[in-house]
Amino acid sequence: MYFDGAVNSTGSGIGAVLISPKGRHFPVAAKIDFPCTNNIAEYEACILGLQAAIDLKVKELEVFGDSMLTIFQTLKQWKTKDPKLVPYHEYLEDLTENFKDISFTYTPRMKNQFADALATLASMVSITKENLIEPLEFEIAQGPAHCDVIDAIDGNPWYADIKHLLQTGQFPAFTDRHDRRTLRRIAANFFLSGEILYRRSFDATLLRCVDENEAQHLMEEVHERNCGPHMNGLMLAKKLMRLGYFWSTMETDCVKHVRHCHLCQVYANQIRAPPNELHPMAAPWPFSMWGIDVIGPINPKASNGHLYILVAIDYFTKWIEAITLASVTAKTVARFLRRDIIARYGVPATLVTDNAKNLNNKLIDEFCAQFKILHRNSSPYRPQMNGA
Helix, strand or coil: CEEEEEEECCEEEEEEEEECCCCCEEEEEEEECCCCCHHHHHHHHHHHHHHHHHHCCCCEEEEEECCHHHHHHHCCCCCCCCCCCHHHHHHHHHHHCCCCEEEEEECCHHHHHHHHHHHHHHHHCCCCCCCCCCCCCCCCCCCCHHHHHCCCCCCCCCCHHHHHHHHHCCCCCCCCHHHHHHHHHHHCCEEEECCEEEEECCCCCEEEECCHHHHHHHHHHHHHCCCCCCCCHHHHHHHHHHCCEECCCHHHHHHHHHHCCHHHHHHCCCCCCCCCCCCCCCCCCCCCEEEEEEECCCCCCCCCCCCEEEEEEECCCCCEEEEEECCCCHHHHHHHHHHHHHHHHCCCCEEEECCCCCCCCHHHHHHHHHHCCEEEECCCCCHHHHCC
16 A cells, blocks of 8 residues: 655645455545644555545555654654644554554555655645545557557558548548548648648748658658667757758667667766666664764964864754864774763764774774664765765
């Protein structure tokens, strides 16, 4: 089950989608007709999905949501202190008792698009009474809609029916009312001069319609011959239109042609780094994750002659601790952690530093192992990553 809530200027809505093991989707959505915050909307969406699962007699359920507050409070990793959310939290726990096995997992917003779309739709639609809408069916369109009725058939070019209609004023045989209306609408954008068919562009210029063989020759000539700059597919289609040519599947054919160009595959810029999902380093509670870094040498010196500032910042509260040092050694860093961090705020769960030797050494490793602190390193050459 995926759930999400939406609160915007037009209203509030919630949505959830149940996905069976066989891949069948059961979407549910509701419009909230009372003032609420975004956190309340997230709880309402989760409860709506659980109620729908109970109605479907589901016993094993995996719940995914992009609200860290709702997920972590349900997992009891975060405390529920807001008086408005306590009743929701208690009711949600009562609903979970109806399942034999249930789990809650945080998921990024990019993987929760369906539930997000349902919640946004429910928040924007003006509803005066409850409406029952059948589950939505989505199809994948592989090309422009007008191409479905003007494909090449029996060796004829794609524009054969349009040309025949403009020449004789008659529709092809075996066409129904819907086909004739569609063909008439498409033919209004074309102009016939003798035996040559032209397409009227948006700037009133005429583009000569070409068949499949001519289109292939034009793409090869413009893309890779003497003056061909080997541009990308969309630029190739725009170039051909500026030269005065047109066919119904220009952009799709140009993109396919560029992908099969040998020289483009060999010499084009390649992104060799594989795509990876970004994982935000979020601190679950105050003073659990600290970022440490060194500032200096500073000029002029401090009044006590110190040249460096050792800075620590808490990721959750943004609280800062800092001391000045004459030199930054492993012993001074360990003493700072023990005296200024652990003694004041308790043992942290995670420590984030850069890759400097004074912050990454045997003494610091033994110190972290003694207090069971997870030591992480930020990305090299990017000091903003450790927060300090």
